[in-house]
Amino acid sequence: MRESFSIPLIILFGFLLLACATETCAAGTLGQLDEQRLRQTVDSLYGSPYRYGGRSREGFDCSGFVGTVFQDQGIELPRSSREMYRVGDPVKRNQLAVGDLVFFRTRGRRRGVSHVGIVNGPDSFVHANTRRGVITERLTDPYWKARYVGARRVATPVSPPPAQELAEDSYPFNTSSLVNIPTIALCPGKGLSALSFATGLRGNVAISPEFTFMNRLQAGASVRLRRAVGTGTPSIAVPSIRAKLRINEQVGQIPGFAIGFDSGKDELTYSAASGDSVASSPRRGLFAVGSGTLVYPRSFFLGRGTGHAGASLSSFAGNGIKRNLSFFMGVDQQLLQRMTLLGEIDNIMGVGGWRANVGARFSITDDAVLEYAVLHMAGDNIRPDKVLKFSFSVPY
Numbered sequence: 001m002r003e004s005f006s007i008p009l010i011i012l013f014g015f016l017l018l019a020c021a022t023e024t025c026a027a028g029t030l031g032q033l034d035e036q037r038l039r040q041t042v043d044s045l046y047g048s049p050y051r052y053g054g055r056s057r058e059g060f061d062c063s064g065f066v067g068t069v070f071q072d073q074g075i076e077l078p079r080s081s082r083e084m085y086r087v088g089d090p091v092k093r094n095q096l097a098v099g100d101l102v103f104f105r106t107r108g109r110r111r112g113v114s115h116v117g118i119v120n121g122p123d124s125f126v127h128a129n130t131r132r133g134v135i136t137e138r139l140t141d142p143y144w145k146a147r148y149v150g151a152r153r154v155a156t157p158v159s160p161p162p163a164q165e166l167a168e169d170s171y172p173f174n175t176s177s178l179v180n181i182p183t184i185a186l187c188p189g190k191g192l193s194a195l196s197f198a199t200g201l202r203g204n205v206a207i208s209p210e211f212t213f214m215n216r217l218q219a220g221a222s223v224r225l226r227r228a229v230g231t232g233t234p235s236i237a238v239p240s241i242r243a244k245l246r247i248n249e250q251v252g253q254i255p256g257f258a259i260g261f262d263s264g265k266d267e268l269t270y271s272a273a274s275g276d277s278v279a280s281s282p283r284r285g286l287f288a289v290g291s292g293t294l295v296y297p298r299s300f301f302l303g304r305g306t307g308h309a310g311a312s313l314s315s316f317a318g319n320g321i322k323r324n325l326s327f328f329m330g331v332d333q334q335l336l337q338r339m340t341l342l343g344e345i346d347n348i349m350g351v352g353g354w355r356a357n358v359g360a361r362f363s364i365t366d367d368a369v370l371e372y373a374v375l376h377m378a379g380d381n382i383r384p385d386k387v388l389k390f391s392f393s394v395p396y
Contacts, residue, residue: 285314326350
């Protein structure tokens with residue numbers, strides 16, 4: 001009888017040893033983390049589109065992106081986010097460091113872990129967003145905060161993480177234009193609308209709502225209240241509309257492109273010996289724009305910079321309908337963690353000559369931004385205008 005039980009007992013003991021060995025492999029870090037190399041890898045993949053099951057620059061899903069980044073570190077991770085949650089060491093929320101994996105429950109509580117990203121700064125993580133591709137978002141965003149499950153540390157830093165973080169790690173807000181020229185960016189966030197209020201020296205106030213659909217198409221309008229502030233009789237100008245279709249986001253060194261239409265007009269004050277005169281000029285009409293990230297070393301002070309260039313075709317009434325083909329270019333440069341400087345040259349080779357605009361944008365909260373700009377700094381006898389603009393985003 002003893003011999004008849006010995007074989008099953010040996011088999012059972014063997015399974016127990018195998019289970020213990022498997023659990024041991026899942027505990028502890030899998031290698032060392034080179035933070036600088038990790039950032040370089042993430043930068044090279046930033047803006048790649050989302051693709052289910054993807055694991056290349058042509059498209060990533062969340063676990064494919066994380067696996068590719070750590071494969072460059074010489075660390076092989078499981079293929080799915082649920083399996084990744086079983087490796088490494090658990091990390092408390094207030095002890096997260098660059099390179100830690102953060103996990104979320106995006107398909108309901110009963111279905112467990114379904115999404116993963118990589119911590120890349122204080123309260124921020126980079127991941128493959130199903131709508132926007134590889135981007136950086138905030139852990140404090142209500143959407144991610146409500147779905148946060150936990151974190152794992154799969155690699156230990158080669159050296160203690162530096163006290164200095166990159167400026168771009170914490171910049172939370174994104175707008176769909178510079179001062180006047182369009183970019184490929186859409187309204188900020190996941191299915192969010194943006195509402196802007198702007199006022200200039202002439203006392204005009206513009207109210208501009210914008211909506212984004214499927215992270216691809218943006219539609220908006222602008223209602224301008226003339227002389228709403230200061231002296232003069234207030235009036236309402238004809239509302240303008242605009243739309244933009246983003247064709248692609250930046251992939252590696254290939255810039256992103258968008259096309260669109262803007263029926264808005266700029267009020268220009270012309271200086272002359274006989275006195276000032278005000279005239280309306282079509283702002284954009286049809287346009288096409290390309291945007292790409294500028295490549296240079298970044299630091300705590302100097303964050304991400306982006307260049308933009310494009311062309312627009314508008315029409316205006318003169319002796320008959322005339323066409324105005326012009327070009328534009330601009331740069332936005334992030335400084336510190338809450339400020340972006342803007343510079344652009346508009347209406348290049350267009351009717352009336354080119355115009356230069358500059359501005360500064362301050363992110364007050366993750367969902368609100370204040371902007372101050374000086375328009376028409378350089379132009380043919382055009383008096384500069386100063387604009388104060390407040391924008392915020394709300395979920396819908």
